[in-house]
Amino acid sequence: MxxxxxxxxxxxxxxxxxxxxxxxxxxxxxxxxxxxxxxxxxxxxxxxxxxxxxxxxxxxxxxxxxxxxxxxxxxxxxxxxxxxxxxxxxxxxxxxxxxxxxxxxxxxxxxxxxxxxxxxxxxxxxxxxxxxxxxxxxxxxxxxxxxxxxxxxxxxxxxxxxxxxxxxxxxxxxxxxxxxxxxxxxxxTLQSRNKQLADQRAHIGNLQEQTEEAFLLSVGLLARAAEIHDEGTGNHIIRTNEYSYFIARHMGLPNNFCNEIRYSAQLHDVGKMSVDQAVLKKKGRLDDSERIEMDQHTTYGHKILCDSPRLQLAAEIALSHHEKWAGGGYPNGIAGTDIPMSARIVQVADIYDALRSERPYKAGFSHEQATDIILKGDDRIDPKEHFDPQLIELFADTHQGFADIWDDLKDAPSQTSS
Ligand SMILES: [Fe+2]
Ligand SMILES: [Fe+2]
Incomplete structure (x- = not known):
């Protein structure tokens, strides 16, 4: 044994x-x-x-x-x-x-x-x-x-x-x-399968990236196309994207929202494509019916954008960026938080940039002047009536960021005169 x-x-x-x-x-x-x-x-x-x-x-x-x-x-x-x-x-x-x-x-x-x-x-x-x-x-x-x-x-x-x-x-x-x-x-076997999967994932990731790039490109082109009949606005649409993104970030809004508003803001005036060309190009004051046609760019824009699931934010911005906090804006005259947050944000961005910009009928304001008008108002803008007070407060704290965006993306002299 x-x-x-x-x-x-x-x-x-x-x-x-x-x-x-x-x-x-x-x-x-x-x-x-x-x-x-x-x-x-x-x-x-x-x-x-x-x-x-x-x-x-x-x-x-x-x-x-x-x-x-x-x-x-x-x-x-x-x-x-x-x-x-x-x-x-x-x-x-x-x-x-x-x-x-x-x-x-x-x-x-x-x-x-x-x-x-x-x-x-x-x-x-x-x-x-x-x-x-x-x-x-x-x-x-x-x-x-x-x-x-x-x-x-x-x-x-x-x-x-x-x-x-x-x-x-x-x-x-x-x-x-x-x-x-x-x-x-x-x-x-597992390792080789994992490698195959990783390759596939990279490929799909690439496709998604390319699709995303193509999407952003066509959104940008759409925004550009829309302003071709408008007065020369240069980088206005791109700067509006950036101010809006800047505000959304500082408000601590969700990542998704911030990323979406960054490409959606530029489409706020896309409805001008559909506005009667004679009205759009008219120099001087618009009469009542012309004013009504012009204000329709909000509803036209909404109509252009609302069918695409990825442009829902852009659609609500296009529709509501001329509403006022106190009511009395257009097209629906809604007030306060009935106005989508996205539209309230783009409104501040749009107006700051309009104030800074040179127009055939006006010189551009300095950052200090534009800030002053937004915070204290002038003969055309009453901040209390126009803007979400929360946004005004934020603008008062962070307006230097707006100046930086303007400086980064300001138009070359030839563009502003086109
Ligand atoms: Fe507009
Ligand atoms: Fe604008």
């Missing part, structure tokens, strides 16, 4: 000498050690593969000192028809003295077609490898015990007794290694 335990220990140390070895490396050592212990001339080690169609034995390693063999990839079904299949199916150890003279009472036969390269088998020892659950997970088939003078001897039953406990111990080791192999394989 002690001898067996020591043997098992030694066997285990032998086969596990190399850490992180692959299954075929491990099985190669199992086969080698089994052959050394039994003086077997040749041998094959199989691993049990369970598939939907039934279990089979896959030859993982073949060793033969007489003929050169490569790791065979033949499979044997797990059933009683072959010796190795029988061992796998029953978990029994089989000793055969002469494979060409089999005991007729046994269910298995010897198929010489399975012989490697005309190698002649005589004696055979075939034993199962089991895991701790006593399941057969592999089979070692040893062939031709070599005696003195190269004679072939039968395997001794004591050899079966030697390998029995060993088989159990290394079974666990094989199972562990096999599992590690499978995990490594699965990891490799």
């Amino acid at each position: 002690d001898y067996q335990r020591n043997l098992a220990q030694e066997f285990l140390e032998f086969v596990e000498r190399q850490p992180r070895q692959s299954l075929s490396q491990l099985l190669s050592r199992v086969l080698k050690k089994s052959r050394m212990l039994t003086d077997a001339e040749a041998g094959t080690v199989f691993i049990v593969r369970r598939k939907r169609g039934g279990a089979s034995l896959q030859a993982v390693n073949v060793q033969n000192d007489r003929v050169r063999v490569k790791a065979a990839d033949f499979e044997v079904p797990v059933n009683n028809k072959t010796v190795s299949g029988y061992v796998a199916a029953t978990g029994e150890t089989v000793i055969i003295d002469d494979v060409y003279n089999l005991d007729a009472s046994k269910p298995y036969s010897f198929n010489s077609a399975n012989e490697v390269h005309n190698y002649l088998s005589h004696s055979m020892l075939c034993f199962p490898l089991k895991n701790y659950a006593n399941q057969v997970i592999g089979v070692v088939q040893l062939i031709n015990r070599v005696g003195p003078g190269d004679t072939i001897l039968p395997f001794d039953p004591y050899m079966a007794a030697i390998v029995a406990p060993v088989a159990r111990v290394i079974g666990a080791s094989i199972e562990r290694t096999d599992m590690m192999d499978q995990i490594r394989l699965k990891n490799r």
Whole structure:
């Protein structure tokens, strides 16, 4: 018993000498050690593969000192028809003295077609490898015990007794290694799939980026197209985007809102495209019906924009940027918080920029003058009536930011005179 335990220990140390070895490396050592212990001339080690169609034995390693063999990839079904299949199916150890003279009472036969390269088998020892659950997970088939003078001897039953406990111990080791192999394989598959996914994601990200770029470009072009019949307003629309974004940020409004208003603000006067050209281009005062037509640029703009889900904010800005906090603006005369926040913001941005801008009929105001008018009013603007008081307060604190945007994006002299 002690001898067996020591043997098992030694066997285990032998086969596990190399850490992180692959299954075929491990099985190669199992086969080698089994052959050394039994003086077997040749041998094959199989691993049990369970598939939907039934279990089979896959030859993982073949060793033969007489003929050169490569790791065979033949499979044997797990059933009683072959010796190795029988061992796998029953978990029994089989000793055969002469494979060409089999005991007729046994269910298995010897198929010489399975012989490697005309190698002649005589004696055979075939034993199962089991895991701790006593399941057969592999089979070692040893062939031709070599005696003195190269004679072939039968395997001794004591050899079966030697390998029995060993088989159990290394079974666990094989199972562990096999599992590690499978995990490594699965990891490799996962890694390559992850890489594929990452590539796809990058591709989709690119497409989305391009789509977003195309969207922003066409929004910008639409805003530009709309002002072509308007007086030369240069970078007015772009600056309006930036003041609006600046205000929204300082108010701590959600990121989405800030990003949207940054491209939506420029569309506030897009409805001017639809205004009667004669009215739009008329120099001098508009009469009542002309004024009504001109004020329609708010509803026209809303109509142009409201069908696009991504231009909802732009649509509400276009509609309401001429409403007044105290009421009395157009087109709907709504007041206070009934006016969308986006429109209240763009109103301040629009008016600051209009004050700074040079027009055919007026010079541009300095930042100080424009700030003064927005905070204290003049003959045309009454801040209390026009603006959301919360925004006026914010403007009073942060107006330098408006000056910076103006300076960054102010028009080249040729643009303002166009
Ligand atoms: Fe307007
Ligand atoms: Fe404007």
